[in-house]
Amino acid sequence: MSMVFYNTLTRKKEAFIPLEKGVVKMYTCGPTVYNHAHIGNFRAYIFEDQLKRYLKYKGFSVTQVMNITDVDDKIIRNCSEKKMPLEEYTRPFKESFFKDLDILNIDKAEVFPAATKHIGDMVKLIQSLLDKGLAYRTDDGNIFFKITAFPRYGRLQNLNPENLRSGGRVENDEYEKESVHDFALWKAWKPEDGEVCWNTPLGKGRPGWHIECSAMSMKYLGETFDIHTGGVDNIFPHHENEIAQSEGATGKPFARYWLHCEHLLWDGEKMSKSLGNMMYIRGLTDKGYSPTAIRYALLSTHYRQKLNFSLTLLDQSEKSLKRVDDFLFELDQIHKEGPVHEMVKKEVDRMLGKFEDAMDDDLNISPALASVFEMIRRINRIKTDVPITDGDKESILAALKKVDQVLGVIFSGNHQKSAELSDESIEARIAERDEARKNRDWARADVIRDELLKAGIELIDRKEGTTFRRK
RNA sequence: GGUGACGUACCCAAGUGGCUAAGGGGGAGGUCUGCAAAACCUUUAUUCGCCGGUUCGAAUCCGGCCGUCACCUCCA
Numbered sequence: 001m002s003m004v005f006y007n008t009l010t011r012k013k014e015a016f017i018p019l020e021k022g023v024v025k026m027y028t029c030g031p032t033v034y035n036h037a038h039i040g041n042f043r044a045y046i047f048e049d050q051l052k053r054y055l056k057y058k059g060f061s062v063t064q065v066m067n068i069t070d071v072d073d074k075i076i077r078n079c080s081e082k083k084m085p086l087e088e089y090t091r092p093f094k095e096s097f098f099k100d101l102d103i104l105n106i107d108k109a110e111v112f113p114a115a116t117k118h119i120g121d122m123v124k125l126i127q128s129l130l131d132k133g134l135a136y137r138t139d140d141g142n143i144f145f146k147i148t149a150f151p152r153y154g155r156l157q158n159l160n161p162e163n164l165r166s167g168g169r170v171e172n173d174e175y176e177k178e179s180v181h182d183f184a185l186w187k188a189w190k191p192e193d194g195e196v197c198w199n200t201p202l203g204k205g206r207p208g209w210h211i212e213c214s215a216m217s218m219k220y221l222g223e224t225f226d227i228h229t230g231g232v233d234n235i236f237p238h239h240e241n242e243i244a245q246s247e248g249a250t251g252k253p254f255a256r257y258w259l260h261c262e263h264l265l266w267d268g269e270k271m272s273k274s275l276g277n278m279m280y281i282r283g284l285t286d287k288g289y290s291p292t293a294i295r296y297a298l299l300s301t302h303y304r305q306k307l308n309f310s311l312t313l314l315d316q317s318e319k320s321l322k323r324v325d326d327f328l329f330e331l332d333q334i335h336k337e338g339p340v341h342e343m344v345k346k347e348v349d350r351m352l353g354k355f356e357d358a359m360d361d362d363l364n365i366s367p368a369l370a371s372v373f374e375m376i377r378r379i380n381r382i383k384t385d386v387p388i389t390d391g392d393k394e395s396i397l398a399a400l401k402k403v404d405q406v407l408g409v410i411f412s413g414n415h416q417k418s419a420e421l422s423d424e425s426i427e428a429r430i431a432e433r434d435e436a437r438k439n440r441d442w443a444r445a446d447v448i449r450d451e452l453l454k455a456g457i458e459l460i461d462r463k464e465g466t467t468f469r470r471k
Numbered sequence: 472g473g474u475g476a477c478g479u480a481c482c483c484a485a486g487u488g489g490c491u492a493a494g495g496g497g498g499a500g501g502u503c504u505g506c507a508a509a510a511c512c513u514u515u516a517u518u519c520g521c522c523g524g525u526u527c528g529a530a531u532c533c534g535g536c537c538g539u540c541a542c543c544u545c546c547a
Contacts (some may be wrong), residue, residue, distance in 0.1 A: 008535070015510075028547095029547070030547095031547085032545090032546090037547085038547090040547060041546090041547050042547085043547070044547035045547080047547090048547095050514095073545070074545090098537095104542090108528090145501065159474080179543075180544085181536070182544095183544065184544095185544090204481080208513095208545080209544095209545045210545075229547095230547065231546075231547030232475095232476090232541075232542075232547080233541085233542065233546050234546085234547065235542075236474095236542065236543065236544080237543090238544090238545070241544085241545090245539080253494080260547090261547065262476080262541085262545095262547095263540090263541070263547075264547085265540075265541095266537075268540075269519085269540080270540080270541070270546085272546075273546095289511095296502095297483095300483085300484080300495085301483080301484070302484090302485085303474085304539070305476090305477085305484090306476075306541080308483085308512075309481090310482095312482070312483080312496090313482090313496095315481065315496080316482075316483060316495070316496045316497085317495090317496090319495080319496055319497090320494090320495050320496070323495075323496095326510060326511090328510080329510085329511095330510070358485090365485095365496070366484060366485040366486090366493080367485060367486085367493065367494080368493035369485095369494065369495080370485070370486095370493050370495080371493095371494085372494090373493095373494055373495065374493080374494070377511095377512090378492095380510095380511060380512075383511085383513090384502090384511075384512075397540045437505075440505075441497085442506070444504060445505085445506095446506080446507085449507085453508085455499095458508075458509065459508080459509090460509055460510075461501075461503085461504060461505095461507090461508085462504090462510095463504095469509080
């Protein structure tokens, strides 16, 4: 009945109890709009979508906040290279992000705060860290968080600050800070930043990366809220720093449950620009894969498991979904009055029970999906000796609609169906073919069948007559 | 160097002390059909990377080894 989630903070599965009964407040790290989001990014957004949809399924009222990072080092660099204003540079990436969310049938967050619209909130937060002695300003005007002043630093990833490797990227950092591990809250304006800067009480400059999530999450969800999610790569340093900034400023616990999504791999390796193996939603739909199959492929592996994405996986996903589609098609052909059979009801309840038990257990998607396929097979078996009634049909459809509130791939999918021919004209062609078949004119009958197939209409010959299906 | 995850059939993937090792894809057989197609049904791992140990009993717990992957300052 009750849900458990694996909490990165404690490294354990814990019963989920929101701060306020029946209400869940969650924050998800959203995109940095310096490029199009790739399928690896979307794996995380799909996970968050599953989480949110399941919470709603369980009756919670959910407020989700997803940030849009529209100012950061990469964006500024690209803007100045292209000599474009920030807004103009990020706009197309924002648009494509929202378009892809729609394509993948992802439930939208209630709030999508943009970093550039919340500079004031960040400045206030930084100010309070300065006041509390948790941050310091260097001669060049930058402001850093002093991690030695926050003893709990490092607990999210079990990292001992002493053991942090001082790698190349740190050395490249030209800012003068007290400790290499201190991170920037505020970056003073430099000529390379061009037009990108804000004049604030902290000086002329721009915020560091981590501060936006602290400022915006607390603004919309409160100083302490229920769930914070992101990819595993965000655990350190991003989420670690968020905790330090937020708890340092408020003295209160920040997020209560931290859920992290594993990476998606392509050919067994992390997708990255340097490996040249980036894959985007658009690239997959251009290859002819349906958005529903992409969604299915992204959600069908448990979120804490690495997902080895491939075109083979997409092919398999298309076929798995087709099995469900076929079942619905067959169900749609049924027109027989009568109430639901006891044995059908039993299978439906069995599916719903297994689905919930699985999802309650840290969103264990595999058994949850298995419950759907198992019901399909069992109902098909029943159908071979007991005629299914309209009552059965209703009961089955209601249950599938229920689980699809979470899955979003059964009814809500974007199946492309051929619509060239009207039902009437297809029926006429079928009648024509029936006539030919009656006359044993197989050649003529097969020509009609082939023509319809080319138009995306598949004929199905049954005992009761020929029916058709759009592909 | 530090931290962590993983290794289950041809492929993807559940199961984490004991009933028949889920489910999907693929393969093989069958039902239906004028022939097909589609669909549906059945079937497909005496065995869980390897080697030891604990236990009445291990894929599951412990130890070692091998292999893959990730994180360690701005990547979901």
